[in-house]
Amino acid sequence: MGIGRPRTFDRDTALDQAMEVFWRHGYEGATIAQLTDAMGINPPSLYAAFGSKEALLKAALDRYTLRREAWMEEVLGAPTAREVTARMLMGVAEKQTDPSNPPGCLLVQGGLACGSGSSNVPFELAARRAQTEEQLRHRFERAKDEGDLAPSADPAALARYVSAVITGMSVMASSGADREALTQVAVVAIKAIEDQSVRAPVPAN
Amino acid sequence: MGIGRPRTFDRDTALDQAMEVFWRHGYEGATIAQLTDAMGINPPSLYAAFGSKEALLKAALDRYTLRREAWMEEVLGAPTAREVTARMLMGVAEKQTDPSNPPGCLLVQGGLACGSGSSNVPFELAARRAQTEEQLRHRFERAKDEGDLAPSADPAALARYVSAVITGMSVMASSGADREALTQVAVVAIKAIEDQSVRAPVPAN
DNA sequence: CCAGATTTGTAGTGCTCGCTACAAATGTGG
DNA sequence: CCACATTTGTAGCGAGCACTACAAATCTGG
Numbered sequence: 001m002g003i004g005r006p007r008t009f010d011r012d013t014a015l016d017q018a019m020e021v022f023w024r025h026g027y028e029g030a031t032i033a034q035l036t037d038a039m040g041i042n043p044p045s046l047y048a049a050f051g052s053k054e055a056l057l058k059a060a061l062d063r064y065t066l067r068r069e070a071w072m073e074e075v076l077g078a079p080t081a082r083e084v085t086a087r088m089l090m091g092v093a094e095k096q097t098d099p100s101n102p103p104g105c106l107l108v109q110g111g112l113a114c115g116s117g118s119s120n121v122p123f124e125l126a127a128r129r130a131q132t133e134e135q136l137r138h139r140f141e142r143a144k145d146e147g148d149l150a151p152s153a154d155p156a157a158l159a160r161y162v163s164a165v166i167t168g169m170s171v172m173a174s175s176g177a178d179r180e181a182l183t184q185v186a187v188v189a190i191k192a193i194e195d196q197s198v199r200a201p202v203p204a205n
Numbered sequence: 206m207g208i209g210r211p212r213t214f215d216r217d218t219a220l221d222q223a224m225e226v227f228w229r230h231g232y233e234g235a236t237i238a239q240l241t242d243a244m245g246i247n248p249p250s251l252y253a254a255f256g257s258k259e260a261l262l263k264a265a266l267d268r269y270t271l272r273r274e275a276w277m278e279e280v281l282g283a284p285t286a287r288e289v290t291a292r293m294l295m296g297v298a299e300k301q302t303d304p305s306n307p308p309g310c311l312l313v314q315g316g317l318a319c320g321s322g323s324s325n326v327p328f329e330l331a332a333r334r335a336q337t338e339e340q341l342r343h344r345f346e347r348a349k350d351e352g353d354l355a356p357s358a359d360p361a362a363l364a365r366y367v368s369a370v371i372t373g374m375s376v377m378a379s380s381g382a383d384r385e386a387l388t389q390v391a392v393v394a395i396k397a398i399e400d401q402s403v404r405a406p407v408p409a410n
Numbered sequence: 411c412c413a414g415a416t417t418t419g420t421a422g423t424g425c426t427c428g429c430t431a432c433a434a435a436t437g438t439g440g
Numbered sequence: 441c442c443a444c445a446t447t448t449g450t451a452g453c454g455a456g457c458a459c460t461a462c463a464a465a466t467c468t469g470g
Binding site for chain 2: 456457458459460461465466467469
C-alpha cells in the first residue's frame with residue numbers, strides 16, 4: 001500500500017492567492033477559473049484540497065484573521081480608548097490602501113451583493129466583522145472601568161461606531177479613495193471618541 | 206398606419222419593483238428572472254422598455270436619486286453644519302431600517318462585489334455616492350463662511366467623514382443591524398462635527 | 411373591417427458558472 | 441518491479457445566466 005503521488009503546490013501559498021482573488025472580486029464575483037489561475041492549480045486539485053468554493057473562502061478568511069491577529073493585539077494594547085481608536089483607524093487607513101494588497105477589507109468587499117440564495121456567505125462575513133466590534137467593545141468597557149472613558153460613555157455604541165467607520169472606509173478604499181482621503185476620515189472620526197474621554201491623562205489642557 | 210398594441214404595465218411602477226430587487230440583491234446578484242417576476246412582465250418587455258440590465262439599473266438609480274431629492278434639500282436646509290449632520294445621519298438610520306424598503310442604501314448594496322469585468326457599474330455607483338459627498342462639502346463650506354464651523358475645519362474632510370459613516374451604516378443595515386444600533390452610531394458620529402462647530406449659537410455653555 | 415405598428419408570451423440562443431468523471435502520472439511499501 | 445494510494449490534467453457535465461427570434465395578440469388610422 002503506497003502513500004500516493006505528492007501534491008505539487010503549497011496549501012498556504014495557494015490560499016494566499018485565493019484570498020487575493022476573493023478580496024478583489026468578492027465571493028460571487030470570483031470565478032473558479034480566476035481562482036485556479038491565481039493558485040496555479042487545476043479545479044480537481046482545488047476541490048480535493050479545499051472541498052468547495054465556499055469552504056475555500058472560509059479557509060481564506062481564517063488565514064486573513066490570522067494575519068491580522070498580531071496587529072489587533074498591538075492596537076488593543078494601546079493605553080487609552082482614544083489611542084486604541086487612533087491606532088485602529090490610522091492603521092486601517094494605511095492597510096486598506098497598501099498596494100501590496102487589494103484595496104479595502106476582505107470582510108466587507110467579499111460579501112456584499114451576494115444573492116440571497118442558499119449561500120450563507122454574507123452572514124458569515126458579518127459575523128466575522130462583529131468579532132472585531134466585540135473586541136473593541138471589551139476594550140472600551142475596560143477603558144470605562146479604568147476611568148479612561150467618561151462614566152456616561154456607552155462602550156457598545158462606541159465600538160459600533162468605530163466598526164461602522166472602518167466599514168465605510170473600506171468601501172471608500174475599494175472605490176479608489178487614496179490614503180490621504182482615508183486618513184482625513186480617520187482623523188475626524190477620532191474626535192468623536194476624544195469627546196467622551198476623560199481628559200485627565202493629558203496634563204494642562 | 207396604426208399606433209400599435211398598448212403597453213400593459215406602468216413604466217415607473219415596474220421601475221420601482223426593479224429598484225427593490227437591485228437594492229436587495231445587488232446588480233450582479235439580481236437575475237433577469239427575479240426582475241421580470243417582480244415587475245410582472247416578460248423579458249422582451251423589459252428589454253423593449255429599458256434596453257439592457259445595466260440600463261435598467263441606471264434608470265432605477267435615477268429614480269432613487271429623484272426620490273431622495275426632497276429629503277436632501279430638507280437636510281441641507283438645516284441652519285448649522287451640526288444640524289445638517291444630525292438630520293442626515295439620524296435620517297439615514299431611519300431610512301435604512303425602514304421596513305417598506307430593503308435595508309441599507311441602493312448605492313452601496315447594489316455595487317460592491319461586482320466582478321471587475323467589462324461592467325462599469327461599481328464606478329457608476331461610486332460616482333453617485335460622491336455626489337452626496339459633494340453636496341455635503343458645499344454645505345460645510347458655506348457653514349465655514351458663515352462662521353458656523355471653526356476656521357480650522359476642513360469641509361472636504363468633514364464631508365468625506367459623514368459620507369464614510371453613512372456608507373458604514375448602510376453595510377451594517379444590510380447585515381441586519383436594527384434601527385437602535387444605527388441610531389447609536391449616528392449619535393456618536395455627530396459628536397465629531399460638534400467638536401469643530403463654533404459654540405457661539407448655543408448660549409451659556 | 412382591414413393594414414400597419416407595437417407589445418406580448420413562448421421558447422429558446424450561446425455562454426459561463428461551479429463542479430466532477432476519468433485516465434494518465436507519480437509517489438511508497440513489499 | 442510490482443500492487444496500491446493519491447494527485448494531476450483534460451474534458452465536459454447539468455444548471456443558470458443575459459438576452460432574443462418569432463409569431464400570436466391588440467391597438468389605431470383609413
